[in-house]
Amino acid sequence: MGDNKLKVIALGGLGQIGKNMMVIEYDTSMLIVDAGLMFPENDMLGIDIVIPDMSYILERKDKVTGIIITHGHEDHIGALSYLLAEIRAPVYATRLTRGLCQVKLRESRINDVDWHLISPGDLVPLGPFSLEFFHVCHSIPDGVGLAIQTPVGLVVHSGDFKFDHSPADGRPTDFAKLAELGRRGVLLLLSDSTNAESPGYTPSETMVAKTFEEIFSRAQGRVIVATFASNISRIQQVIQTSARYGRRTAIAGRSMSNNVRMAMELGYLDIPERCLLSLDDLQNQPKNHVTVVCTGSQGEPTSALVRMARNEYAAISLVPGDTVVVSSTPIPGNEELVNRTLNNLFRLGADVYYDELLDVHVSGHGSQEELMLMLNMVQPKFFAPIHGEYRHLVLHARLAERVGIPRQNIFVLESGQVLALDQNSAEIAGTVSDEYVLVDGLGVGDVGQVVLEDRRLLSRNGFLVASMVVERGTGRLLAGPDINSRGFVYVRESVELLERARAVVLETVKNGGNRVGLSSQIKEALTRFVYNETKRRPLILAVVLEV
Ligand SMILES: [Zn+2]
Numbered sequence: 052m053g054d055n056k057l058k059v060i061a062l063g064g065l066g067q068i069g070k071n072m073m074v075i076e077y078d079t080s081m082l083i084v085d086a087g088l089m090f091p092e093n094d095m096l097g098i099d100i101v102i103p104d105m106s107y108i109l110e111r112k113d114k115v116t117g118i119i120i121t122h123g124h125e126d127h128i129g130a131l132s133y134l135l136a137e138i139r140a141p142v143y144a145t146r147l148t149r150g151l152c153q154v155k156l157r158e159s160r161i162n163d164v165d166w167h168l169i170s171p172g173d174l175v176p177l178g179p180f181s182l183e184f185f186h187v188c189h190s191i192p193d194g195v196g197l198a199i200q201t202p203v204g205l206v207v208h209s210g211d212f213k214f215d216h217s218p219a220d221g222r223p224t225d226f227a228k229l230a231e232l233g234r235r236g237v238l239l240l241l242s243d244s245t246n247a248e249s250p251g252y253t254p255s256e257t258m259v260a261k262t263f264e265e266i267f268s269r270a271q272g273r274v275i276v277a278t279f280a281s282n283i284s285r286i287q288q289v290i291q292t293s294a295r296y297g298r299r300t301a302i303a304g305r306s307m308s309n310n311v312r313m314a315m316e317l318g319y320l321d322i323p324e325r326c327l328l329s330l331d332d333l334q335n336q337p338k339n340h341v342t343v344v345c346t347g348s349q350g351e352p353t354s355a356l357v358r359m360a361r362n363e364y365a366a367i368s369l370v371p372g373d374t375v376v377v378s379s380t381p382i383p384g385n386e387e388l389v390n391r392t393l394n395n396l397f398r399l400g401a402d403v404y405y406d407e408l409l410d411v412h413v414s415g416h417g418s419q420e421e422l423m424l425m426l427n428m429v430q431p432k433f434f435a436p437i438h439g440e441y442r443h444l445v446l447h448a449r450l451a452e453r454v455g456i457p458r459q460n461i462f463v464l465e466s467g468q469v470l471a472l473d474q475n476s477a478e479i480a481g482t483v484s485d486e487y488v489l490v491d492g493l494g495v496g497d498v499g500q501v502v503l504e505d506r507r508l509l510s511r512n513g514f515l516v517a518s519m520v521v522e523r524g525t526g527r528l529l530a531g532p533d534i535n536s537r538g539f540v541y542v543r544e545s546v547e548l549l550e551r552a553r554a555v556v557l558e559t560v561k562n563g564g565n566r567v568g569l570s571s572q573i574k575e576a577l578t579r580f581v582y583n584e585t586k587r588r589p590l591i592l593a594v595v596l597e598v
C-alpha cells in the first residue's frame with residue numbers, strides 16, 4: 052500500500068453488535084470514530100465488558116489527530132476511557148454526547164480530556180481531513196453523522212440513524228445535507244446495518260408516546276418504566292406523560308440519575324422540578340401519583356428493575372396493581388436474563404408490558420426502506436455496511452445492490468479488515484489484529500482464552516485439588532496428599548472415590564521427583580482416574596510444595 056491510499060479499518064462493530072470503533076487513516080494522520088464496548092457473550096464467564104483491540108492505534112499513537120464520537124450510546128463511548136488512558140488526542144463530540152462521556156469518564160477518573168464541542172453544520176479541518184457534521188435522528192438526542200473530505204474523496208459515515216419524521220426531540224435527520232453530499236459526489240458510504248433485517252420503515256418514536264398514553268390512562272397503582280440509562284428521549288416521554296396524569300417521577304439507579312441530572316443541566320431534558328420525586332419520598336405518596344424510571348431493561352443483575360423483581364429493592368416493593376413497562380428489546384444474548392426478570396415481575400402480581408405485548412419500544416435504527424433512501428440520497432461510488440452482525444451486513448449489501456450499486460463496489464468487511472481506497476478504486480488490503488479484549492473488574496485484557504477455558508471447565512465440572520509437601524531434592528513425601536474438591540462431586544457421598552483418588556496420587560509420587568515433574572504426573576494420573584470413574588472432566592490442580 053502506498054501512502055496515497057486512504058485506509059478505513061473497523062476495529063469493532065462489523066460482524067458483531069457493539070464495540071464500534073473505526074480508524075480512518077491517510078499518510079501520517081489517523082482519525083478514530085467512536086470507541087464503544089460490547090456486552091459479553093454467554094460463554095464469557097465472569098467478564099464484565101468487551102472492548103475493541105486497540106493495538107493498531109496504540110502502535111501508531113502519534114498519528115492520531117482526533118477522536119470523533121457520533122453519539123452517547125455505550126456501544127460507541129464505552130471504551131473511550133480505555134482509549135484515553137493510553138493516548139492523548141482531541142475528542143470531538145456534541146454537547147449531550149460529551150456530557151454522557153464525561154459521566155462515564157468521571158467514573159474511571161479520567162479528567163483532563165481535550166474536548167472540542169461540535170454542532171451539526173460545523174466544519175473542522177484536522178490534518179489532511181476536513182470534517183463536517185450533520186444531525187441524525189436516533190434513540191438518543193444529539194447524534195451526528197460525518198462527512199469526511201479526504202485527499203482521495205468524500206467519505207460519509209452515517210453514525211446510528213433512522214429517518215423519524217416526528218422524533219421526540221423534534222429534530223429529524225438532515226435530509227438536505229445528505230442530498231447535498233450526494234450531489235458533491237461521495238467516494239465511500241459507511242452506513243448503519245443494525246436493522247437491515249426489518250422490511251419497511253421503523254415506526255416513529257411518537258408511536259411509543261401513544262402506547263404510554265394508553266398505559267398511564269389505565270394504571271391504578273405505581274408505574275415503573277425500565278429503559279436504557281442513555282435513552283434520554285424515552286425518559287422525557289415518560290416524565291411528560293406522567294405529569295399529564297398527575298404523577299411525579301422518581302429516578303432509580305445511579306447511572307440513570309447521573310444521566311438525567313446531566314441532561315437537565317444541558318437542557319436536553321425538559322423537566323420542571325415539580326415533576327420529580329426523590330426515592331426517599333416514594334413511600335409517602337399515593338400509589339397513583341407515582342412513576343419510577345429505572346435501569347434493568349436488559350435484565351442486568353445489579354439494576355433497579357431486577358432487584359425490584361426479586362423483591363430486594365429497598366425503596367419499592369411491587370404489589371398487585373402496580374404496572375411495569377419494559378421499554379426496550381433485549382440485546383442478543385440478554386434474552387434469558389430479561390425473561391427471568393419478566394417472570395419474576397409477573398410472580399409479584401404486577402401488570403407487565405413489554406415489546407411482545409404492546410408497542411412500548413421502537414428501534415432507533417432505520418429499516419430497509421430507510422437504508423435504501425440513505426443509499427439513494429448519498430449515491431456513493433463505494434459502499435461498506437457497518438454496525439451489525441454478519442448477516443445484517445450481507446442483507447444491507449443486498450439492499451445496496453438493489454438500488455444500483457455494482458456488486459464489485461460493495462465491501463462486506465469484518466472487524467480487523469482494511470479497506471484501501473484511492474480516487475477510483477477500492478480493495479480489501481490485509482487485516483489488523485482484532486482480538487476480543489475482555490475486561491474483568493480492573494483487569495483489561497489479562498483474562499484470555501486460557502483463563503476463559505478454565506472458567507468453562509470450572510462451571511461445568513468444578514475442580515479437584517491434590518496438595519502435598521515433599522522433600523526438596525529427593526521428592527520424598529513429607530505431608531499429604533490432601534484431596535479437595537468443589538462443584539465436582541458431593542463430598543459426603545463420595546468419600547470412597549476421593550480416598551481412591553488419594554491412593555492414585557500416592558502411587559504416582561512413590562518414586563519421588565521434582566516439583567514440576569510430580570505436578571504434571573499427578574495431574575495426568577488424576578485426570579485419567581476421574582474420567583474413568585465418573586466420565587467427568589473437572590479442572591485438576593496439583594499443588595506440590597518443596598521444603
Ligand atoms: Zn446508538
Ligand SMILES: [Zn+2]
Nearest residue numbers: 124126211438
Ligand atoms: Zn450503535
